[in-house]
Amino acid sequence: MALLEVENLKVEFPTRKGVLTAVDNVSFNVEQGEILGVVGESGAGKSMTGAAVIGLLEPPGRIGGGQIRLDGKRIDNLSPDEMRKVRGRHIGAIFQDPLTSLNPLFTVGEQLVETIRTHLPMSAAEARKRAIGWLAEVGIPAPDRRFDQYPHQFSGGMRQRVVIALALCAEPRLIIADEPTTALDVSVQAQIIALLKRVCRERNAAAILVTHDMGVIAETADRVAVMYAGRLAEIGPVAHVLQKPSHPYTAGLMGSIPRVGPRPERLIQIEGSMPRLTDIPTGCAFNPRCPKVFAECHRVRPELRPVADGAAACLLYEGVTP
Amino acid sequence: MNAAPIAGTGQPLLQVKGLKKHFAMAKPFLNRLLEGGEQQTVKAVDGLDLEIPRGQTLSLVGESGCGKSTVARLIMGLSNPSGGSILFDGADISRAPAGQPADIRRRMQMIFQDPYASLNPRWRVADIIAEPLRTYGMCASRQDERREVDRLLEFVGLNARDGDKFPHEFSGGQRQRISIARAISTKPEFLVCDEPTSALDVSVQAQILNLMREMQRELGLTYLFISHDLAVVNFMSDWIGVMYLGRLVEVSPAAELFANPQHPYTRLLLDTIPDLGMSKRDRQPAAGEVPNPINPPPGCHFHPRCALANERCRSEAPVLRMYDGGVRASCHAVEEGRAIEPIVAQASAVHPLRAAV
Amino acid sequence: AELRYAAAGDIYGLDPHSMTDSFSINFLQHVYEPLVRYNKELKIEPALALSWEVIKPDVIRYKLRQGVKFQDGADFGADDVVVSLMRATAEKSPIKGNLPALKSVEKIDDYTVDLHLSGPTPLLNNYLTNIAIFDAGWLEKNNAVAPVDAQLGEEGYTTTHANGTGPFKVESRRPDAQTVLVVNEGWWDKPEHNLTKITFTPITSDATRVAALLSGEVDIITPSPLQDAKRIASNPGTKVLESPGLRSIMMNFNMRDKLVDGNVEGNPFKDARVRKAVYQAINMDLVRDKIMRGKSRNAGMQIAPEVPGFDAKLNERFPYDTAASKALLAEAGYPDGFQFNMNCPNDAYVNDEEVCQAMTAMLAQVGLKAKLVTEARTLHFKKAQEGQTDMFMIGWATLPMLDGFSVLSAMLHSPEEKLGTWNPGGYKNAKVDELVKKIDVELDETKRRAMMVEAFGITEQEVAWLPLHQQPLSWAVRDNVEVVQTADDLLRLWYAKVK
Amino acid sequence: MSDTSFTGRLRSFADSDLFYSFRRSKTTVIAAMALALLFFGAIFAPVIAPYDPFDIAHLNLLDSELPPAWMEGANPAYWLGTDTQARDVLSSILYGLRISLFVGFASVILAAVLGVFLGLVGGFVGGIVDAVIMRVADVLLSFPAILVALLINGVMRGILPANQHESAAILVLVLAIGLTNWVQYARTVRGSTLVERQREYVQAARTIGVGRLRIMLTHILPNVLGPVLVIATINLGMAVLTEATLSFLGVGMPATQPSLGTLIRVGNEYLFSGIWWVVIFPSATLAVLVLAVNLIGDWLRDALNPKLR
Amino acid sequence: MFVFLVRRLLQAVMVMLAVAFIAFLMFRFLGDPVNNIVSQDATQVEREEVRQRLRLDDPLVIQYGRFVANAASGDFGISYRNSRPVSALLAERFPATAELVLVAAILSLALGIPLGIYTALKPRGVLSQGLQILSLIGISLPTFVTGILLILVFSVWLGWLPSFGRGDVVDVGWWSTGFLTASGLKALILPSFMLCLFQLTLIMRLVRAEMLEVLRADYIKFAKARGLKNRAIHFRHALKNTLIPVVTIFGLQLGGLIAFAIITETVFQWPGMGALFIQAVNFTDVPVMAAYLVMVSLIFVIINTSVDLLYNVIDPRLRTDPTRATGKGA
Numbered sequence A: 001m002a003l004l005e006v007e008n009l010k011v012e013f014p015t016r017k018g019v020l021t022a023v024d025n026v027s028f029n030v031e032q033g034e035i036l037g038v039v040g041e042s043g044a045g046k047s048m049t050g051a052a053v054i055g056l057l058e059p060p061g062r063i064g065g066g067q068i069r070l071d072g073k074r075i076d077n078l079s080p081d082e083m084r085k086v087r088g089r090h091i092g093a094i095f096q097d098p099l100t101s102l103n104p105l106f107t108v109g110e111q112l113v114e115t116i117r118t119h120l121p122m123s124a125a126e127a128r129k130r131a132i133g134w135l136a137e138v139g140i141p142a143p144d145r146r147f148d149q150y151p152h153q154f155s156g157g158m159r160q161r162v163v164i165a166l167a168l169c170a171e172p173r174l175i176i177a178d179e180p181t182t183a184l185d186v187s188v189q190a191q192i193i194a195l196l197k198r199v200c201r202e203r204n205a206a207a208i209l210v211t212h213d214m215g216v217i218a219e220t221a222d223r224v225a226v227m228y229a230g231r232l233a234e235i236g237p238v239a240h241v242l243q244k245p246s247h248p249y250t251a252g253l254m255g256s257i258p259r260v261g262p263r264p265e266r267l268i269q270i271e272g273s274m275p276r277l278t279d280i281p282t283g284c285a286f287n288p289r290c291p292k293v294f295a296e297c298h299r300v301r302p303e304l305r306p307v308a309d310g311a312a313a314c315l316l317y318e319g320v321t322p
Numbered sequence B: 001m002n003a004a005p006i007a008g009t010g011q012p013l014l015q016v017k018g019l020k021k022h023f024a025m026a027k028p029f030l031n032r033l034l035e036g037g038e039q040q041t042v043k044a045v046d047g048l049d050l051e052i053p054r055g056q057t058l059s060l061v062g063e064s065g066c067g068k069s070t071v072a073r074l075i076m077g078l079s080n081p082s083g084g085s086i087l088f089d090g091a092d093i094s095r096a097p098a099g100q101p102a103d104i105r106r107r108m109q110m111i112f113q114d115p116y117a118s119l120n121p122r123w124r125v126a127d128i129i130a131e132p133l134r135t136y137g138m139c140a141s142r143q144d145e146r147r148e149v150d151r152l153l154e155f156v157g158l159n160a161r162d163g164d165k166f167p168h169e170f171s172g173g174q175r176q177r178i179s180i181a182r183a184i185s186t187k188p189e190f191l192v193c194d195e196p197t198s199a200l201d202v203s204v205q206a207q208i209l210n211l212m213r214e215m216q217r218e219l220g221l222t223y224l225f226i227s228h229d230l231a232v233v234n235f236m237s238d239w240i241g242v243m244y245l246g247r248l249v250e251v252s253p254a255a256e257l258f259a260n261p262q263h264p265y266t267r268l269l270l271d272t273i274p275d276l277g278m279s280k281r282d283r284q285p286a287a288g289e290v291p292n293p294i295n296p297p298p299g300c301h302f303h304p305r306c307a308l309a310n311e312r313c314r315s316e317a318p319v320l321r322m323y324d325g326g327v328r329a330s331c332h333a334v335e336e337g338r339a340i341e342p343i344v345a346q347a348s349a350v351h352p353l354r355a356a357v
Numbered sequence C: 001a002e003l004r005y006a007a008a009g010d011i012y013g014l015d016p017h018s019m020t021d022s023f024s025i026n027f028l029q030h031v032y033e034p035l036v037r038y039n040k041e042l043k044i045e046p047a048l049a050l051s052w053e054v055i056k057p058d059v060i061r062y063k064l065r066q067g068v069k070f071q072d073g074a075d076f077g078a079d080d081v082v083v084s085l086m087r088a089t090a091e092k093s094p095i096k097g098n099l100p101a102l103k104s105v106e107k108i109d110d111y112t113v114d115l116h117l118s119g120p121t122p123l124l125n126n127y128l129t130n131i132a133i134f135d136a137g138w139l140e141k142n143n144a145v146a147p148v149d150a151q152l153g154e155e156g157y158t159t160t161h162a163n164g165t166g167p168f169k170v171e172s173r174r175p176d177a178q179t180v181l182v183v184n185e186g187w188w189d190k191p192e193h194n195l196t197k198i199t200f201t202p203i204t205s206d207a208t209r210v211a212a213l214l215s216g217e218v219d220i221i222t223p224s225p226l227q228d229a230k231r232i233a234s235n236p237g238t239k240v241l242e243s244p245g246l247r248s249i250m251m252n253f254n255m256r257d258k259l260v261d262g263n264v265e266g267n268p269f270k271d272a273r274v275r276k277a278v279y280q281a282i283n284m285d286l287v288r289d290k291i292m293r294g295k296s297r298n299a300g301m302q303i304a305p306e307v308p309g310f311d312a313k314l315n316e317r318f319p320y321d322t323a324a325s326k327a328l329l330a331e332a333g334y335p336d337g338f339q340f341n342m343n344c345p346n347d348a349y350v351n352d353e354e355v356c357q358a359m360t361a362m363l364a365q366v367g368l369k370a371k372l373v374t375e376a377r378t379l380h381f382k383k384a385q386e387g388q389t390d391m392f393m394i395g396w397a398t399l400p401m402l403d404g405f406s407v408l409s410a411m412l413h414s415p416e417e418k419l420g421t422w423n424p425g426g427y428k429n430a431k432v433d434e435l436v437k438k439i440d441v442e443l444d445e446t447k448r449r450a451m452m453v454e455a456f457g458i459t460e461q462e463v464a465w466l467p468l469h470q471q472p473l474s475w476a477v478r479d480n481v482e483v484v485q486t487a488d489d490l491l492r493l494w495y496a497k498v499k
Numbered sequence D: 001m002s003d004t005s006f007t008g009r010l011r012s013f014a015d016s017d018l019f020y021s022f023r024r025s026k027t028t029v030i031a032a033m034a035l036a037l038l039f040f041g042a043i044f045a046p047v048i049a050p051y052d053p054f055d056i057a058h059l060n061l062l063d064s065e066l067p068p069a070w071m072e073g074a075n076p077a078y079w080l081g082t083d084t085q086a087r088d089v090l091s092s093i094l095y096g097l098r099i100s101l102f103v104g105f106a107s108v109i110l111a112a113v114l115g116v117f118l119g120l121v122g123g124f125v126g127g128i129v130d131a132v133i134m135r136v137a138d139v140l141l142s143f144p145a146i147l148v149a150l151l152i153n154g155v156m157r158g159i160l161p162a163n164q165h166e167s168a169a170i171l172v173l174v175l176a177i178g179l180t181n182w183v184q185y186a187r188t189v190r191g192s193t194l195v196e197r198q199r200e201y202v203q204a205a206r207t208i209g210v211g212r213l214r215i216m217l218t219h220i221l222p223n224v225l226g227p228v229l230v231i232a233t234i235n236l237g238m239a240v241l242t243e244a245t246l247s248f249l250g251v252g253m254p255a256t257q258p259s260l261g262t263l264i265r266v267g268n269e270y271l272f273s274g275i276w277w278v279v280i281f282p283s284a285t286l287a288v289l290v291l292a293v294n295l296i297g298d299w300l301r302d303a304l305n306p307k308l309r
Numbered sequence E: 001m002f003v004f005l006v007r008r009l010l011q012a013v014m015v016m017l018a019v020a021f022i023a024f025l026m027f028r029f030l031g032d033p034v035n036n037i038v039s040q041d042a043t044q045v046e047r048e049e050v051r052q053r054l055r056l057d058d059p060l061v062i063q064y065g066r067f068v069a070n071a072a073s074g075d076f077g078i079s080y081r082n083s084r085p086v087s088a089l090l091a092e093r094f095p096a097t098a099e100l101v102l103v104a105a106i107l108s109l110a111l112g113i114p115l116g117i118y119t120a121l122k123p124r125g126v127l128s129q130g131l132q133i134l135s136l137i138g139i140s141l142p143t144f145v146t147g148i149l150l151i152l153v154f155s156v157w158l159g160w161l162p163s164f165g166r167g168d169v170v171d172v173g174w175w176s177t178g179f180l181t182a183s184g185l186k187a188l189i190l191p192s193f194m195l196c197l198f199q200l201t202l203i204m205r206l207v208r209a210e211m212l213e214v215l216r217a218d219y220i221k222f223a224k225a226r227g228l229k230n231r232a233i234h235f236r237h238a239l240k241n242t243l244i245p246v247v248t249i250f251g252l253q254l255g256g257l258i259a260f261a262i263i264t265e266t267v268f269q270w271p272g273m274g275a276l277f278i279q280a281v282n283f284t285d286v287p288v289m290a291a292y293l294v295m296v297s298l299i300f301v302i303i304n305t306s307v308d309l310l311y312n313v314i315d316p317r318l319r320t321d322p323t324r325a326t327g328k329g330a
Ligand SMILES: Nc1ncnc2c1ncn2[C@@H]1O[C@H](COP(=O)(O)OP(=O)(O)OP(=O)(O)O)[C@@H](O)[C@H]1O
Pocket: A013, A015, A020, A022, A040, A041, A042, A043, A044, A045, A046, A047, A048, A049, A059, A060, A061, A277
């Protein structure tokens, strides 16, 4: 049984112009110790998926359907208090901006100890030792001195390390990392990704890594899910999706990425942009931009179908022919 | 690529010599009085030499805070240089404020990073695009102006009817097209592009980059292109300059830079490009972070992070030296031949890719 | 028993020689006493003096009471009178105007003094009711023999300390908060009161003061707002004390060459017909019934019936008659009226502001446009005296003189040295001036009164001033309090009883 | 959306988020209606007021202190009764409202114009100009508005010749309240200006060579007006209250030109005497006015706050 | 920190000098002091004499210097109305106002903060909606109306509480306190309630707005993601961050309390500095007005400076990095 099973997840926002579906019928699994990358354009619903899993959708957002199971137990319908016990203890989270993720008025140590003692039965002294251990683990030099410092005394990269320590210190088995490196410098990004990978591997923790950055996915993830307009366009092993994408959108996406090396005259480009959630076309959401569009695409909404090692949601794989 | 030597044919369109910008970190007078210490400065740009041949693109890359945007602002006259000179088509404009003298400034325009912030939210698109036309008095009549605006809108791939809308009715990519339309409305020869696509999704980024290349071909534009993304820079540039803490550490023809990076920092940057082929590889990138620009390390700014650093690097600041193939680098190790072979494998084998989706 | 008393304002200090404010001076008479005093019937009776005789028209001899002790234990005697009277009339004394005729005081023996005057002074005793007697030794000891002039930045011991012969002594004082008097066991007079302590609190706001009475926090308030009389009377446990008062309210006319704020050349008020037109445009019955709730007494004279010089015939008002008023205006050449300004205090008299507002409304009906300005009394009287108004309101109770001469000398005599001090409008009638000077020195009471009536008659015909009414006295007390209400509106708590 | 005609704009306004959130908030709609009613009453007071309380020639003391129309002994011609001067309470309130609102608006406009100007200049020009403006603002801000207003009022009265006080009272009030309140605008506008100035659209305008003043007025100003509108609304309530308080303390509008505050001060004296209508109605009007303004201000603040969307 | 202190002190001195200048100007604008001294009919010669005696013919700057020097030594001259040294008058009144303001401040904090937190945490509850409306009414009702209504209800109708004054006071040294007697405490209730009402609603609204803002912050979201208990999130993380701006505003509000005490003291006949001041305004008693102004500014300056210092103590970002000590925010 997979560690996390997400089935037909729907995230909705009631607005004055009707209900927006930000995440639409998304299903995927995450296995023990696996890193699942989630990519997609801005607004595709990556963060909402993550937030739904950890139960932190901000109102008025709500789960509009589907199930989320952790170790086979449903967690999408837990009471707030039960869900709180799952957060941190079973599922950890890291957000984009390390600068604002830490409370500026508490020392790094206080925040660590607090988290540890909330979830693990431990004395203050033990928790302190454990916390210093975590700081060392995420590569912060002189952790016992740093323990008593405030977040603003750390640099961006260090803060993100602290955030990682905080997310991991109650030893959850699943981490949701929502663009953990976008706010960091290029050279620090790699350090953080490497760190994340290492701790996940050592602790046998699984991760959902939400990112913009195809390169990060390529190096880090085992499998990758591609989202488009709130829907899953394609999911499969990294090598497969990046090198031999099945969905026309994934293909276009890969083509439009500039590469180092001999430069082409033109980049492959997908015309237009992702539709707003308010006017997603019927049928396949990608149909206005799709180079392989055919009549059916405007009417039938494709389901996720197994293709090669993964799965794609495209009528081309549903046996429908142009 | 044709790695034309810098001192190539004709006069470069833009020439920057010893450009400096120092920001006074104004510690209040009283603090200085009571605590002692000198007036501190951030050397955002510290002696920069550049030349951009007509019709070509020079890109600046470097980490956040290394001074890329400051260079752009200095060239556009948005701030005054603390030293050095800027020659545009032979005329020194380093002390001229933005917009002046009109006949020169009209020929250079800028495209900004943030497509959301670069358009005044309260203006209609047509007014935004027409503003430069009005300021330089380039259209005889309103109809004239409107016709020109419509033409520009269509040129950048928008609909002429879009002129009546407000910016918030457009997506990021479309807004960047509007910015571009505004920038080319005065028929400039030179465009400064400060990370024009870093806020955009990859699929849209491709559209904009393609559009810019087309424009260059069609209108014979010269670009100063700024980005932190080496892959994008590779797609756009003839020349690439790598900046570190306000200084250029290496300037080379694009292909040369990737094939044969000289400066250790350039190598570090290239090494940070994650690559598709070596999936799940554990890289151990150089430790450390960009030092504080208020108090940069002496000698070569990069020496604390550099594996090759020696005593000389710690005390003596290197200068840009010319090497084979139009490459210029400022590094004692390179100069002394201490540099080891390039670390990054080359084009042939795998396609390293660095991308932002 | 303790009596808790609230008034609209605080006293200015503890030195009765340092201020002219009659409320303060009266309040301090609970502590300091004069040589002679008014009794319940407002008749003069001996206080620290036992008797007096006229030795010469300008020398009066006073026999002093023996066995009187100051509150600090010192004996009272002639030295104290000499020092006190000289202090009150010293060149720098703020109240030297209260005893203008005194030249010097001579000690004859320990209990006899002679007062040397500048001339015959029929009203000397009336003046003396207002002059407090200090202990000479105490003044000397505390370096306070010279009068205190606060304006020059001086602060006297006497401003904050008191030592009189009166029925009460000052126990504590917090300006604007509370002044506590306790009974003086060693008082020479036989007390009619049964008080042990008086707690005096100033409460400026009418509503709060009434609330304090209604809620039982104070036993007596002065004044009690007229409009609240019904409420207080209907409240179990409180009642209103009302009676006609001495204070006559009147309006002065600007008779100088120009109006302060007019829209016509020259000054129409110089014309007696215009003044009379103003007079007849005002319906005082309506003012009495509506604004004064029927409690005031309309007046044709500038003095109340209780005051010597009063004449019932003269007190008849010219009738309220707008037609006549308009006719007069037309006759004087102002058929469409004119504009002028009118100044009124808003905290000095009963419903002063309201009366003025009502008058402007009435004047408007005959075409006269009065631009009304209402202000606090200090500002108002400053402006009035500096002649910055065309018409202003003032109330005059003739105290402490309690004599028509007070009005004649201060308000009707043309301005000249010490005379006409409250005649900023500049009314002048040679005959009146002459009469005033005669009255001043006339010792024969009947002649004096006749002359006063004659003078009042002239000024009334000329409408020198515009008399309005005597304002009612309105106090309110708890039912268990018995006080004597005299027409001079001054509270004499040595007659008070608390059951 | 891009229709430029008037009806088009109206339609696009009716369709806008702002109007939607307005319609959805019942309290705001009620407040707006109440406010509209009060404005209407104030603006058209000379037309709709049954009597002119300033036309003293037509006052008749005989009609004084009549109770409101529904009570015994009332004259139905005076809906809300009359005061001690026989003035119609309803008419007095309408005229008083006029004065209160005039003082409120005028002082808010004065404060806003001054504050926006100083804030723009300080934020855009920076340097010593900015430092001076902000220090003055700091000092003013650390003094409570009511005290500053009292002082300015006192000084103005001192400067003006004595016989001008009455006629100048309204201007003195406007000045006192206006000069007290500009700080908030200046700080807000300066803050937004500092942000807007760095915005790329301003840089874009500069690269084109648009002049400073032009940039300030055509680019920055329109973009910093949102918060100004919110502050102005909330300040309107405060200004009306400050005026009333000053009048209550006796240093505001004179009794001959009563504002709501003056009406309350005068009526206050009659609270125990059973003539409650002369104080209760003006108090209620004042409270409703300020409450309505505050409700709308609150709503506006939330509606214009992008973080709350 | 030291530098910060020095800078604040310098600033405070500048402010005080400016205020003293205004106070000084008041003497000049509100009438020639000579006119206040000599009698109506004094001749020009007499006036000149007084002028010289009071050294009013010196240059303005010197007079200003003298005024400042006198003021610094607590000498503001003699009140025109009360014939007593202004400094003594103010010293007498100070305890009354201080106690009133203190109680009102404590009340407004003790009620305002919990109510603000409550309405922020339960934004949609019936009770907090009600409180919201009440708080709006609270800032919409003119305080003088509230005061009068309080008297009407609690003194006149119910007869529970005194309608005016301080009740009995006890002298502790030069300080007269109403805290030590039953009647003194009773007398405090209505005025302090009236005074705090406005600030109370203000603080409640401020805490609520600030708390809602903080609750939206990333670090709160992250704290939730760490599975912290709601109590810890709300009362440890959110509250501490909320209170920092509240401290600043409260410093300013304390000044507001002192100013609004003018109205309270007028309504309740409270023998404090505010009542003294408003009487002085009505009587144009310039020395008292000037002294009040200087004294109150001194209090404001002291409060503001201490708030800034406090701010530096509670906010670690400022504590460890004094160059960021910019004082209060917007
Ligand atoms: N409060 C909200 N009300 C309405 N729609 C919302 C709200 N919050 C998010 N959305 C919508 O939900 C969709 C998914 O947002 P999400 O944050 O998951 O995107 P994302 O893929 O994480 O994008 P990014 O890469 O920009 O972070 C977006 O289209 C957004 O417009």
